[in-house]
Structures are given as structure tokens and as C-alpha cells.
Amino acid sequence: MGPRPGQRSSPSRAIRTNDPTGPWCAGPPEPTLEHVQAEDIDDVVQALAVAKYALEANDHPAAGAAIDQALAKARSLLSNAGDERFVRTRPAS
Numbered sequence: 001m002g003p004r005p006g007q008r009s010s011p012s013r014a015i016r017t018n019d020p021t022g023p024w025c026a027g028p029p030e031p032t033l034e035h036v037q038a039e040d041i042d043d044v045v046q047a048l049a050v051a052k053y054a055l056e057a058n059d060h061p062a063a064g065a066a067i068d069q070a071l072a073k074a075r076s077l078l079s080n081a082g083d084e085r086f087v088r089t090r091p092a093s
Helices: 033-056 060-081
Strands: none
Touching: 033 060
């Protein structure tokens, strides 16, 4: 197939195609360890925020449940880390 009327053929120009290995067909990127940890930390923060609002509303059972959820998520995050980034380097304040 040659050039259309009014166009000229330019062999030096490449045409970008959407093939299976190209960026347009690539699936979502695999989550990194830091991304997963950020989501886990956000879950802990969200549960603590729920606990704070429940305490302000005098809903002590809901506050207790939210704190339990935050503690469980934090324990899971620390025990699943398996590396030295979560080792305490100074005493707790």
C-alpha cells in the first residue's frame, strides 16, 4: 500500500503499533513491597480514626472493635515484614 494522494512515503519514520508487548497492552503493574506496606499502614490509620470518632460518640464497643482491628493489622504487618526495616533501633517513648 503506497502513500495516499498528497502524502509522501517516509521510510525513516516508524509507526508505533499496539502489540502485546507494548505499554498499551501491559496489565497493571505488580504492587511493590512498599506499596503493599503503605496500604497496610493506611488500614491501621483508618481503623484508628474510626476508633477516635467512636470514642467521641461514646460508642465504646465500636471503638474497642476498631482498636482491635488496628492492632491485628499492625501485628500482621510487623510479623509479615521479615526484614530489618521494622526492627526497633531506639527505646519506645
